[in-house]
Amino acid sequence: MGSQAHSHSSKHAIKLRGAGGASAQGTRSSQQDQYTVILPDQIPKTAIHDELAIFAVYDGHGSRKVAQHAARHIRELLFEGDALQAGRYEDAIRQAIRKEEEMLLEECQDGEDKFAIAGSTVSVVIINLTQGVMVVGNLGDSHVLMGECDITGQLETVHRLTQDHKPDNPREKERIENAGGKVNYGLDTARIGALNMSRALGDLQYKNPLNNDTAGPSTAGQELAAMTPSIEQGNFLSTEPSIIRVDLRQDRRYILALTTDGVTNVLEDNVVIDEIKARHEGGLGVQQVADELVRDVAEGTRRDNATCIAVFLDGCLS
DSSP: HHHHHHHTSSSSSEEEEEEEEEEOOOOSSSSSEEEEEEEESSSSSSTTSSOEEEEEEEESSSSHHHHHHHHHHHHTTSSSSTTTTTTTHHHHHHHHHHHHHHHHHHHTTTTTTHHHOOOEEEEEEEEETTTEEEEEEEEEEOOOEEEETTTTOOEEEEEEOOOOOTTHHHHHHHHHTTTBOOOOOOOOOOOOBSSSSSSSSOGGGTTTTTTTTOOOOOSHHEEEEEESSTOOOOOOSSSEEEEEEEEOOOOEEEEEEEEEEHHHTTTTTHHHHHHHHHHHTTOOHHHHHHHHHOOOOOOOOSSEEEEEEEEEEEEEEE
């Protein structure tokens, strides 16, 4: 949208002032979060002329296997085909997720059983710094928060750019039931089978073809998830990401936080951005800011894995 205005000059619309990511384990027995930071100088210049930065977080469940697989492959899959080159960032994200799912299914059918019962969230951000465009896509409950500041750095608003994909959301519940699935409320929260989200990578037991095995349900989760297991079913769990495009303004500054729910379940969105801003202004480098934030959040009893990537963007007023 805002691209035409800047295409005639080589000047950037937005400057990446800094980015850093960190994870803390909390009281969990293992670290199942993953994150990716791809800075402009790490992006192959041959194919892409605009300056891009790419960030992603993954929150694994059931095991760390799907989160690790996805973090390793999605960064490569984003560059396959011509979508990223052509500026079709929404397509690049959708295609990378679709190809990742195909790889998980293939490896599952080759004997990697974990991919049936483990999964991961994903939140990915692609920023075109040259043109001032940002595209955010997500599955599950890992979030991207954006603090918008005026040119002096005064924080004005905080927005959550991602969607929370939960089974009891009316539209998600309807989609699940139309696919032949059912939402259960056995534990503290709404679930599909054993899973407390309605969109995710992996968890292939809740997707075609595994949820249509003629032998009937093969896991306790599947047994809970299907209304009538004998009938042909759709995907209970969706891999269609929620996607939003944001035009970044040259007269603003931005603070982004990509977080897993180990952070957003503990701190309000505006507090996350406030903390990042205050610590950075207090003299910490961006990497240290992320380190300290997740360390503080993960301290305490019954704390989940916590991950945060902090990103500072400045509009370049001509």
